[in-house]
Amino acid sequence: MYTIHEACEKTGLAAHTLRYYEKERLLPNVSRSRGGFRQYSDEDLEALGLICCLKNTGMPLSDIARFMELTREGDQTLRERCELLKRHKEVVKGRMSEMERHLEKVTHKLDHFSRMLSEYEKEME
Amino acid sequence: MYTIHEACEKTGLAAHTLRYYEKERLLPNVSRSRGGFRQYSDEDLEALGLICCLKNTGMPLSDIARFMELTREGDQTLRERCELLKRHKEVVKGRMSEMERHLEKVTHKLDHFSRMLSEYEKEME
DNA sequence: TATTGACCTAGAGTTAACTTCAAGTTCTAT
DNA sequence: ATAGAACTTGAAGTTAACTCTAGGTCAATA
Numbered sequence: 001m002y003t004i005h006e007a008c009e010k011t012g013l014a015a016h017t018l019r020y021y022e023k024e025r026l027l028p029n030v031s032r033s034r035g036g037f038r039q040y041s042d043e044d045l046e047a048l049g050l051i052c053c054l055k056n057t058g059m060p061l062s063d064i065a066r067f068m069e070l071t072r073e074g075d076q077t078l079r080e081r082c083e084l085l086k087r088h089k090e091v092v093k094g095r096m097s098e099m100e101r102h103l104e105k106v107t108h109k110l111d112h113f114s115r116m117l118s119e120y121e122k123e124m125e
Numbered sequence: 126m127y128t129i130h131e132a133c134e135k136t137g138l139a140a141h142t143l144r145y146y147e148k149e150r151l152l153p154n155v156s157r158s159r160g161g162f163r164q165y166s167d168e169d170l171e172a173l174g175l176i177c178c179l180k181n182t183g184m185p186l187s188d189i190a191r192f193m194e195l196t197r198e199g200d201q202t203l204r205e206r207c208e209l210l211k212r213h214k215e216v217v218k219g220r221m222s223e224m225e226r227h228l229e230k231v232t233h234k235l236d237h238f239s240r241m242l243s244e245y246e247k248e249m250e
Numbered sequence: 251t252a253t254t255g256a257c258c259t260a261g262a263g264t265t266a267a268c269t270t271c272a273a274g275t276t277c278t279a280t
Numbered sequence: 281a282t283a284g285a286a287c288t289t290g291a292a293g294t295t296a297a298c299t300c301t302a303g304g305t306c307a308a309t310a
Contacts, residue, residue: 015257035232096228114207
């Protein structure tokens with residue numbers, strides 16, 4: 001079992017954030033010591049890994065909370081969870097190719113500015 | 126010259142958003158009709174194109190405002206603007222490859238769930 | 251035993267980027 | 281001339297995801 005501090009180190013999240021995620025039902029069943037301190041298990045850290053993974057790919061916390069609720073419901077939601085992940089992957093891929101397009105536009109703008117710059121510098125001679 | 130409504134159509138932004146951008150000094154010098162209505166010129170729309178381009182690639186509005194301030198300062202800031210755009214491009218590329226890594230992790234998780242699912246379904250037979 | 255540092259809670263505050271509201275003004279078409 | 285649509289303003293409200301505060305409790309050490 002790990003303290004909240006250790007869980008922070010392993011996940012890269014702040015302690016405030018871990019408590020916030022608990023309140024938001026991303027990982028609501030973390031066990032406690034006699035004194036009321038949080039104790040993270042290996043499964044908790046595993047779950048946090050998945051949570052970060054989804055968060056890092058832009059899934060809103062409310063959707064992650066729903067996903068984790070399904071997880072707690074057990075194996076009979078495995079199919080649904082697979083579907084959700086597949087759909088999420090497609091969404092992320094879509095966003096990435098859109099970003100690619102946007103980046104190309106930036107490149108065009110930069111080319112334009114570069115040409116303007118060299119004209120300007122020619123004039124300055 | 127175009128009304129704010131026409132500017133909305135050409136940029137895909139809401140009228141409220143255009144006014145907000147004006148207040149935030151992204152494009153603060155839009156001219157006005159006698160009655161005080163905004164009149165967007167072709168250069169304004171061109172500038173809005175760049176603004177959207179930067180926004181769509183994740184540049185914060187405050188940075189865009191700074192960029193547009195440089196633009197208003199004229200050609201002697203062309204070099205600086207080119208540098209800024211180049212740096213921005215690198216930042217965006219970095220984010221995209223990071224996202225690629227994150228997406229791979231999602232793929233791994235999905236594979237894991239898929240394997241668990243087929244085991245589960247075998248048991249169910 | 252006393253101190254110190256890590257942890258607890260509920261609730262308030264922050265940030266970015268809008269979005270809505272209320273109330274008034276201007277433009278356009280009959 | 282007037283109805284109604286489109287536009288104006290400043291200010292308040294919204295959302296997501298934190299982040300911080302205040303006032304306490306718990307645990308390890310001297």
